[in-house]
Amino acid sequence: MIFKNLWFLVFVVISVACQRPALHKEPDNKTSPVVTEAVNYQRQNYYPVKLEPPYSIIDEDDVPGMPVANFCVVDDKLFFTGSKGHLIAADADDLGADHIDLSEAISAAPSFRYPLLLVASEVEGPGLLAYHILSGQIVWTHNPGPSVNAPVILGDQVYHTNLSRQIMQLDLASGSVTGTLKLDEQPVSHLAVHDKKLITTSTNGQVLSITAQNNLQVQWKKKIARAFRTYPVINGNHIYVATYDGKFIVIDTDGSMIYERDAGVSLYTAVSTDESSIFLPQSNGYLVAIDALSFKTLWKTKLDGPMTIPALVTRDHIVAGTSQKKLFFIKKENGQIIQELDIEGRLSALPVRIEEKLYIGYEYNHIAALIPDKDVNDDQ
DSSP: OHHHHHHHHHHHHHHHHHOOOSOOSOOSOOOOSOOBTTBSTTOOOBOOOOOOOSEEEEEEEEOSSOBOBOOEEETTEEEEEETTTEEEEEETTTOOEEEEEOOSOOOSOOEEETTEEEEEOSSTTTOEEEEETTTTEEEEEEOOOOOOSOOEEETTEEEEEOTTSEEEEEETTTOOEEEEEEOSSOBOSOOEEETTEEEEEBTTSEEEEEEOSSSOEEEEEEEOOSOOOSOOEEETTEEEEEOTTSEEEEEETTSOEEEEEEOSSOOOSOOEEOSSEEEEEOTTSEEEEEETTTOOEEEEEEOSSOBSSOOEEOSSEEEEEBTTSEEEEEETTTOOEEEEEEOSSOEEEEEEEETTEEEEEETTTEEEEEEEGGGHHHHO
C-alpha cells in the first residue's frame, strides 16, 4: 500500500510538471456560471442565459477521454473532467487543451470554489483531490475510496460520498476530515442541497435527508421505489425524483409525499427545472414539461430517441442531446423544436456559453464550439 501511494504521488508530480491545466494569471472573474455537476447544488440543470438558435459547429477538437457532464468556466478557460481520469482545461478561442492525469477513471464533473476544483476518482488510489487552477498544483488529497458522485461545497466544508456507504465532511482548505456518517444503504446519486441539508437517493429505492455541518446524521428516509438511477432535484421545498420503474415523484423536504405520476416507461435520466416548470426525459424519447405548481402537463415533444444526459434549461430554450447523435434546441414555452443538429457522438457534457459561442462535449473524446448562424460570416 505504501509503495502504491508513493507511486501515485510520483505519477502526479511528473504529470503536473509536464502538463498544467491552469489559468497562469489572476482571473478577472473568479466565479463560474457552473459550479458542479447539474450546474448548481440543487442539481437543477438550470443555466439562465439567452440562446440564439439555430447554431453551427465552427470548431472541434479531441481531448483525452469523454467530457463528463458539465464545464466550469473561468475567464476564457473551460475546466472539465474526462472519463479516462483527466482534468482538462481548454481555451475558448481555439479549444487548445492542457490536461493532467489524476486517476484511471472519473465519472463525475468537478465542483468549483475559486481557486479550487474538487475532483472525485472512480477507482481506488487518488480518492478526492483539490486542484488549484491558478498554480496548477494539487493542494490536498483524501482517499475515502472510489466515488462516482460530485462533491458538495458548503461554506468552508466539503461533503462527499463513496462506494462504501459513507458520507464524509472535510475542511475545504486542508482536506482534513471533520465528520463521517456510515449509511445502511448505498447512495446512488450526487448529494443535492436544501437549507444546509443533504438529499440523496439510494440503491434500494430510498430518499434520504441528512443534516450537514457539525453533526452528520440522517434526518429522515423514505422508501418510494424499487431502484433509482438518477439524482434528486431541489426546487424550493420540493424534491423531484424519477424512478427506474417509471414514477415521477415529488416529496416535501420534510419527507411527506406531495405528488406521483406514472410515466408508463422507465425513467433513467434526471429531471431539470427552472423553478416554474419541470422537464422530464422519458426513455421512449419524449420530453415532458410539467407545471411546478399544479403538476399539469404543459407540453410533450417527441425526439428521435432517449436523451443521454439531462436537459439543459436556459432562459427561453431547452437543449437536449439524444442517443441518435442529435442536439435539439427546443422552445421552452411550447415545446417547439427550433433546431435539430447532427453531432458526431452522443452528448456527454451540457452546453456552456462564453460570449456568443456555445461549447459542448460528446463521445468519445470531443469538444466543439458552436456559433449562432447569424454570426457565422462574421466569425470567418
